Amino acid sequence: MNLKLSTNSIFTIDDSQLNITGSKSETNRLLLLKALFPNITLANTSNSDDSEVMQKALAGNDEIVDIHHAGTAMRFLTAYFSVNEGREVVLTGSSRMQERPIKILVDTLRQLGVEISYEKEEGYPPIRIKGKKVTASKVNLAANVSSQYISALLLVASKLDNGLELTLEGEITSIPYIKMTLALLNDLDIKTSFEGNVIKVYPKETVESKEMVVESDWSSASYFFSLVALADAAKITLSSYKENSLQGDSELVSLYEKMGVKTTFQNNKMTLEKVSGFNYEDINFELNNTPDIAQTIVVTCLGLGIGCHLTGLHTLKIKETDRLEALKVELTKLGANISVTNDSLTLERSEKINHDVHIATYNDHRMAMAFAPLAIKVPIIIDDAEVVSKSYPDFWNDLKALNFQISEL
Ligand SMILES: O=C(O)C1=C[C@@H](OP(=O)(O)O)[C@@H](O)[C@H](O)C1
Numbered sequence: 001m002n003l004k005l006s007t008n009s010i011f012t013i014d015d016s017q018l019n020i021t022g023s024k025s026e027t028n029r030l031l032l033l034k035a036l037f038p039n040i041t042l043a044n045t046s047n048s049d050d051s052e053v054m055q056k057a058l059a060g061n062d063e064i065v066d067i068h069h070a071g072t073a074m075r076f077l078t079a080y081f082s083v084n085e086g087r088e089v090v091l092t093g094s095s096r097m098q099e100r101p102i103k104i105l106v107d108t109l110r111q112l113g114v115e116i117s118y119e120k121e122e123g124y125p126p127i128r129i130k131g132k133k134v135t136a137s138k139v140n141l142a143a144n145v146s147s148q149y150i151s152a153l154l155l156v157a158s159k160l161d162n163g164l165e166l167t168l169e170g171e172i173t174s175i176p177y178i179k180m181t182l183a184l185l186n187d188l189d190i191k192t193s194f195e196g197n198v199i200k201v202y203p204k205e206t207v208e209s210k211e212m213v214v215e216s217d218w219s220s221a222s223y224f225f226s227l228v229a230l231a232d233a234a235k236i237t238l239s240s241y242k243e244n245s246l247q248g249d250s251e252l253v254s255l256y257e258k259m260g261v262k263t264t265f266q267n268n269k270m271t272l273e274k275v276s277g278f279n280y281e282d283i284n285f286e287l288n289n290t291p292d293i294a295q296t297i298v299v300t301c302l303g304l305g306i307g308c309h310l311t312g313l314h315t316l317k318i319k320e321t322d323r324l325e326a327l328k329v330e331l332t333k334l335g336a337n338i339s340v341t342n343d344s345l346t347l348e349r350s351e352k353i354n355h356d357v358h359i360a361t362y363n364d365h366r367m368a369m370a371f372a373p374l375a376i377k378v379p380i381i382i383d384d385a386e387v388v389s390k391s392y393p394d395f396w397n398d399l400k401a402l403n404f405q406i407s408e409l
């Protein structure tokens with residue numbers, strides 16, 4: 001399904017309200033924790049494909065478990081099945097998932113005594129896991145490739161006889177996601193510590209019954225920050241969000257303040273407003289803590305006609321697609337002057353944006369959603385627009401509610 005998007009030439013959002021689905025990162029952690037501690041209950045969970053596959057995988061009893069494109073499900077379930085004594089599963093995913101590395105996590109679980117083998121290529125899914133009772137508790141692992149390996153181990157750690165002590169090697173990437181995992185464990189009264197490069201999780205057999213309420217997804221909110229930045233005038237209220245979030249992408253508030261968006265919080269809602277008469281300057285952001293909003297930000301900059309230099313992007317090459325390469329190809333089609341390295345991206349200032357360009361989405365939900373707000377500036381076509389369901393199935397309906405004209409080509 002290819003969608004053509006456009007808006008009125010003067011585009012404004014008048015005091016609109018949107019309710020955004022729960023964070024997929026929090027949901028996938030909590031689904032796993034609920035499988036370990038069934039007396040917790042969850043509210044405002046994500047309706048994303050990634051959370052649906054996670055839930056199904058945890059509920060089922062099949063030998064082959066297919067998690068499609070869901071990175072967190074792949075990594076979290078690898079740890080989960082590894083400590084599920086006596087169970088044998090083959091964990092697999094989409095063809096892209098079979099190119100996303102898992103060796104660091106597999107090697108760590110092997111150090112803990114779990115039997116894991118590769119069904120196809122060494123270092124990549126699919127993998128065959130024979131669950132073991134794990135009693136070893138000290139391991140080292142590289143922390144510079146994906147924080148998901150670390151979160152995966154932390155999530156199951158409290159159920160191990162002796163807990164877990166992880167020593168992280170190298171520069172730690174995507175730290176807020178590790179802190180989110182620890183914070184959710186702490187909410188369940190599971191004791192943890194994170195000092196220097198050592199993380200400890202202490203054993204806990206049971207937890208008190210508790211309702212865990214998922215905050216709405218900040219990465220999904222990023223597209224509305226972009227929309228407000230690009231509109232002629234806009235005020236939109238999103239629920240349910242907290243000023244002090246567990247999600248690192250809440251950094252959006254300070255990042256978009258530099259792109260003319262003011263954010264205020266009240267009663268678990270946040271209101272984004274376009275600042276009129278804002279003095280735009282080129283931006284320079286380090287995004288090691290917030291990799292998922294890099295695409296949104298660079299597209300906003302193109303729409304605003306400002307330049308940007310984004311660094312800390314080394315993980316983008318191993319996500320749903322090689323996001324650095326994909327951005328380079330698609331932004332160039334729009335007339336942008338962009339260069340990328342293995343971990344950074346530079347966009348030159350430019351005035352003109354080509355219209356009616358087909359944006360390829362590479363099975364990457366964030367390619368589709370990040371480019372959509374540009375329709376405020378020029379009509380644009382998003383190819384294979386259904387990809388958004390990986391994290392945000394209601395995205396196109398929510399844009400329609402904001403008066404985007406959307407038609408199938
Ligand atoms: O733990 C998580 O929920 C996530 C961690 C990040 O991955 P990396 O640690 O691989 O950068 C992020 O990009 C992903 O969307 C979700």
Ligand SMILES: C=C(OP(=O)(O)O)C(=O)O
Pocket residue numbers: 069070071072073292319320366391
């Ligand atoms: C990278 C992402 O997800 P995952 O790694 O869980 O597939 C994402 O949602 O941007």
